[in-house]
Amino acid sequence: MRPNYVLGGRYRITQSLGEGGMANVYLAHDLILDRDVSVKLLRLDLRDDPHTIKRFQREGLAATELVNPNIVSVYDVGEENGMQYLVMEYVKGMDLKAYIQQHFPIPYQEVINIMSQVLSAVQVAHEHNIIHRDLKPQNILIDENGVAKITDFGIAVAMSENSLTQTNTVLGSVHYLSPEQARGDMATKKSDIYSLGIILYELLTGTVPFKGETAVSIAIKHFQSEIPSVREFDPRIPQALENVVLQATSKHPEDRYESVEAMATDLETALSPRRASEPKFVPDNAVEEGETKVLDKQALQSTLNQATTDQKSTEKTSKPKRRRKHRWLRWLTAILIALLLVGGLAFWLGRPKTVSMPDVSGLTLTQAEQKLTAQNLDPGTVTKRSSNQIKKNHVIATNPKALAKVKQNTKVKLYVSSGPKLITIGNYVGQSYTRAAAVLKAKGVTVKRQNQSSSEVAIGTVMQQSATVGQRINPKKTTVTLTVSAGQRELTLADLVGKTKTQIQSYASRESLNVSFNYKYADNKKGTAISQSPAAGSILTEGSTISVTLSRGKKPATDTTPKVEDFNVSVNIPFDATSSSSTSSSDDTSSASTSSSDVNTIQIYVRDQDHDYSTVYKQLTIAQDTQVTIPFAVESGKSGGYKIVRDGKVILSDNNVTKNSH
Incomplete structure (x- = not known):
């Protein structure tokens, strides 16, 4: 089939993946669900064979009944222009034959x-x-x-x-x-x-x-x-x-x-x-194959009759002289035949009787042994096996099987339940959820996904697990919850208009937001917010910056008020990888710790008409050299100032900031 052919109006053929005795396999793209799939197409020389078509269709019907992470899923079954095809999950990798050739020897x-x-x-x-x-x-x-x-x-x-x-x-x-x-x-x-x-x-x-x-x-x-x-x-x-x-x-x-x-x-x-x-x-059965076969009663009697007939025939046809000469040999033969007959009959009469193997499944080991002994059977070795259906220390099955015809005194192997099959939980923290869930589901464990925001852990990575590493669990009765990173937390920005500067700073700190303030004359109460950007209701991620304009109060009516100049100053803040503000966090509820990226916590202090050094103008975290813009409102003829603090130490400062100095 040529590339770019669209099968069933949906599956665009990309390339051939391989050819088999019954079907050819192609890589295709599902145009509706926008995903790669593999398409198995019955060979053209076999499409007129009803038996082959039936076997091909049976694969699709069989596979659709099976849902397991270790079975290739069948998505679709169809026919086009007499061509039978199956659409299956595309597995990017290699078959086990090639895997063995490439990776042998493989660790046990x-x-x-x-x-x-x-x-x-x-x-x-x-x-x-x-x-x-x-x-x-x-x-x-x-x-x-x-x-x-x-x-x-x-x-x-x-x-x-x-x-x-x-x-x-x-x-x-x-x-x-x-x-x-x-x-x-x-x-x-x-x-x-x-x-x-x-x-x-x-x-x-x-x-x-x-x-x-x-x-x-x-x-x-x-x-x-x-x-x-x-x-x-x-x-x-x-x-x-x-x-x-x-x-x-x-x-x-x-x-x-x-x-x-x-x-x-x-x-x-x-x-x-x-x-x-x-x-x-x-x-x-290795022992049974070597046992000696013994003639039954009829076979022994037939042998004796044949020997007697042969003896009489020999007596009639032999010469008298020869008969006398070998008379002792005939007597010896007769004695041996008689002994063989007696021995065979003794064996036949004394052979073990056949009994029906009792069904002891579900009984305790003691009860099973008593029931077997009552039937003249010999309880043999006991083998422990896990079972989700049979209680611990109760019999699962026997060998020979129940109701089988066996000889008396036969040794019976007992398979006894050791309880449900337990599996050992590994450490899945740091793995992708897809991989971790596939491993657990392959062991029969029910997996529950729980998303949690994180600015340090990649999206889709397991952050925590409900079962501890090394814990042995019954997969049929235990659900393992995997907490998975959903990336940085998103939040809806609150309405900050009317809030004071202190209230806004507290909100920004609580929601991990950066905030910058501007000032403007307004009829609103001095020090309260009159506008914000972005607007209330906007969706933001942690670490975003918001801008809030605060009221300076009413503008003075007289012209004697000193002129205030508004200007911005850009400052480059260097990142220090050795700073003690670099953090490492661990989660006590998880089986492994998670380290955050190295960051510096920075406080900016501003001195101008609206601020002084007694309060923090802005706090932010940086992971690299960062440029910030600081707005100033300074009376004409005067100067402002700023201090940049990291770990309690002033790393940058300027106490003579004017409009023309920067």
């Missing part, structure tokens, strides 16, 4: 942070009964702020060299393909967990576990070969972290994590010192 904590975001997104999809089927680094985008976002829900590209297909089933890229998908079975949620394990493997090693010349050879390795050890690649990787890879990529789905949430919980503590001595994970 960063690996866990990336995987936690991906797991959060997949968990939301699974809660909506949506299976991705094609999880791979190429479908995970990393934006400029380090936020991971999954794309391509409901669609699997199945036309490249590294993909496999079967009738009516789309299988993901072969390097991340689960064993059951490679065998042709339908994908399940645990198939996604397997792919997530392969992605974690690649984040830790920089490569995929299985390679081959053809897609088929790689697929065979997925269900025949064991996953290579990541600790052999890097011995510094903790065993607990390798165990996450091993359990997620178990050949049998029942040996994998019960859910994406369980995998995320295990991954969260993989670097904890408490798990330093954890043994290597071994799947339960």
Whole structure:
């Protein structure tokens, strides 16, 4: 599609972002909402295939159900001139495959942070009964702020060299393909967990576990070969972290994590010192595969009958001399067969009986063990898992699962709730609100924004947080409030007309405004304001300057009044970076301090017809060399004066100010 083409009368195509087996992706600009978006357009050679169109439309329907900061949002679905297209959130950054290539080796904590975001997104999809089927680094985008976002829900590209297909089933890229998908079975949620394990493997090693010349050879390795050890690649990787890879990529789905949430919980503590001595994970089915198969009763009886028939046949056809010679051998064979039969029957009669696995979920550990023992089952290892639904110290699930047919004396693994999954609050002060909120929301935390004016902190930056750093919270029940800078405070200017000079100075100080005074003869009471600029009701920001004209009282009627000359004097005030008036403020309610910029506090004193040195004419703060204009009203033949004070010290002064001296 050519640049500048307007799709759907709304989306102006800018450039191509990439081409895939099923669709091409373009960068476009939304002319209505004035924002960049990405447009996925079904390839022209596939637009007449109803099955392909249905899969393409399924992606839009699937993604619109999913709302998560780690899932690429779908804004619009449409068709134009037979062309199917999706309009999605534009993620400025790179895919995870390129990120691994550019940043490997990646610190373990960063690996866990990336995987936690991906797991959060997949968990939301699974809660909506949506299976991705094609999880791979190429479908995970990393934006400029380090936020991971999954794309391509409901669609699997199945036309490249590294993909496999079967009738009516789309299988993901072969390097991340689960064993059951490679065998042709339908994908399940645990198939996604397997792919997530392969992605974690690649984040830790920089490569995929299985390679081959053809897609088929790689697929065979997925269900025949064991996953290579990541600790052999890097011995510094903790065993607990390798165990996450091993359990997620178990050949049998029942040996994998019960859910994406369980995998995320295990991954969260993989670097904890408490798990330093954890043994290597071994799947339960690894032992079962090596068990000896024993013939059943019918098979034993069939073997005996066949042996007897063969013996009679041999007796009829053998010569008498040969029969006598080998009679002892026939007797020995008969004895061995009899012993085999007796042993087989004894095993058959003494074998463990099959019972139905009881459902003990929701029971306390003691109650569950008693119920299992009553069914002649052996309560085995207890594994703690976080749960938002099951009370602490109550059973979440078992392995084998409830209602499964198991032999008596089978060891039953119990998964017991450790209570709600708690997360640790980090320090978000100084970060952008968008980044901080995305991180918290990815962990399931409800975030509330509270704006606050600030002249020192950049707009959109977090100034305070309600939860302290290091605090562990239940994200389902805790709301974290982030106080965000809204820039300098705005205020509505009050009506100052009629106010005295002292009242106006007090108001200006309270509202952080600078004020300059002019004087004029008027019928108003001497010393009260007769006008102001800007006018009352104007919207100002802190630090703005207002000008107020005060009444000198009524103008004398006689001409004997000395002539007063009005003129202005400009003064350059130097900024001193080492001045003790530079300030640093800290907020006791926040988990971190915030320093203000260095400023000088300046007081200006004026001596003329209307002022004397006993009161401050003007006070202001400066952060650099600043020029100020001072108005004077001086009787003809006399002089005025000014003093500039910083930190209680006079830095500039002139006691002989006349109209012609400046």
